[in-house]
Amino acid sequence: MRLTCPLCGPRDRREFYYYGADDYLHRPAPDAPPAAWDDYLHNRDNPAGMLRDLWYHEAGCGQWLAVSRNTVSHDITAVECVAPLRPARKKAVRNED
Amino acid sequence: MPELIAKTPLSGLWPVTHGALSLSEVVYDSILSLAPFAGQEKVLTKALKPLGLAFPAPNTLAVSGVARIVWTGRDQAFLINAPLATPSAAITDQSDGWAGLRLEGPMAAEALMRLVPIDLRSSAFPPGSAARAPLNHMNAVVMRLESGFEVMVFRSMARSAWTEIAETMQRVAARQALR
Numbered sequence: 001m002r003l004t005c006p007l008c009g010p011r012d013r014r015e016f017y018y019y020g021a022d023d024y025l026h027r028p029a030p031d032a033p034p035a036a037w038d039d040y041l042h043n044r045d046n047p048a049g050m051l052r053d054l055w056y057h058e059a060g061c062g063q064w065l066a067v068s069r070n071t072v073s074h075d076i077t078a079v080e081c082v083a084p085l086r087p088a089r090k091k092a093v094r095n096e097d
Numbered sequence: 098m099p100e101l102i103a104k105t106p107l108s109g110l111w112p113v114t115h116g117a118l119s120l121s122e123v124v125y126d127s128i129l130s131l132a133p134f135a136g137q138e139k140v141l142t143k144a145l146k147p148l149g150l151a152f153p154a155p156n157t158l159a160v161s162g163v164a165r166i167v168w169t170g171r172d173q174a175f176l177i178n179a180p181l182a183t184p185s186a187a188i189t190d191q192s193d194g195w196a197g198l199r200l201e202g203p204m205a206a207e208a209l210m211r212l213v214p215i216d217l218r219s220s221a222f223p224p225g226s227a228a229r230a231p232l233n234h235m236n237a238v239v240m241r242l243e244s245g246f247e248v249m250v251f252r253s254m255a256r257s258a259w260t261e262i263a264e265t266m267q268r269v270a271a272r273q274a275l276r
Contacts, residue, residue: 007155007171008229012214015231059231061155061170083171 001074003067006081008060015059021045022052022066025082048072054082106196106255113263116270118204120262123197123247129176130169130189140185148179158227158240167227169238195238196255200262201245208269209246212261213239217246233261 001013021044028036045051049072055065064082069075105124112121131152133141138152145151149161153174158167164179181188200209206217212232216222217239227240235258238249250258 009156009215011230014214059236060229062229063171081171 003055003065003076004079005057005060005063005065006079007063008057011057011060015057016065017056017058019054019056019064022054024054025066025085050077106252107198107259110256110259113266115263115266116202116204116273118200118202118208118266118270120259120266121199121201123199125192125195125197126163126178127176127180128191128195129179129181130173130187130191131166131176131181132173132187132189133185134187137185141183144181144183144185145176148176148181150176150179153227156228157225158242159225160242167238167240169227169229175238194252195249196252196258198248198250198255198258198262199245200248200266204269204273205246208262208265209239209248211265211269213237215239217241232258 002010003013003016004010023040023044026040028040049070050068051071052066052068055067057063057065066078066080066082066085067076068078070077105122107122110122112119114120131141133152142151145166148164150159150164150166153159153166153168155168155171158165165177167175167177169175175191202208206219206222210217213230215228215230219241222228222241224241224243227238230237230239232239232248232250235250235254237258240247240249248258248262
């Protein structure tokens with residue numbers, strides 16, 4: 001199995017660490033109901049078909065990657081860096097010092 | 098303060114030669130990790146200009162005299178053998194954290210490809226290329242210069258990397274000798 005890292009190019013599976021479904025990218029608000037937190041922490045779909053999951057390019061560039069993967073055909077249709085998908089950090093944090 | 102004698106990561110080891118392959122230690126004067134702050138890329142580019150360098154594109158390096166800049170990750174590069182002071186980037190001195198190994202010879206790519214699972218032939222990885230890739234199980238920075246390959250590993254793994262590359266060189270040279 002190979003993943004095409006958006007930065008490093010096509011790399012062998014042994015360079016990557018698997019983390020699980022991309023639900024971890026959708027953290028509920030602190031005051032969200034317990035059910036939302038339960039879903040976020042514990043409940044996962046197990047689809048036969050397209051799945052989006054997180055991989056860490058451990059032995060390469062050290063980026064978290066969102067990988068679109070078909071669990072039936074094993075096709076990998078997209079690999080994206082997670083960092084640019086995240087909302088920009090609030091400016092206030094850096095002005096505190 | 099007494100003057101302490103600084104030892105290089107691979108001090109005590111002599112260069113190894115097998116067939117046309119040779120392995121030796123590279124000692125870098127300094128290694129600075131540069132991580133530009135958001136929106137500060139242009140300021141950093143200006144600061145690098147007097148060194149004759151620019152922030153490298155992924156998987157590349159650039160050389161200017163003894164100074165070198167190597168891509169090492171998203172928004173991260175190593176500036177080697179040159180000082181830099183700029184408020185546009187987070188700069189971390191990593192000079193003592195890495196060991197440098199130089200592998201030279203016509204079969205260098207073939208030898209290194211036994212340990213690093215990427216295509217290092219000159220068609221895919223010409224001089225000026227750089228990669229973050231594993232050397233067996235060690236995280237490494239692999240660089241190709243006109244003179245050959247240079248591999249950086251964490252200082253704590255210097256001797257493991259040395260031993261593994263030296264053994265691989267021996268095997269590649271033995272196979273060549275049978276031809």
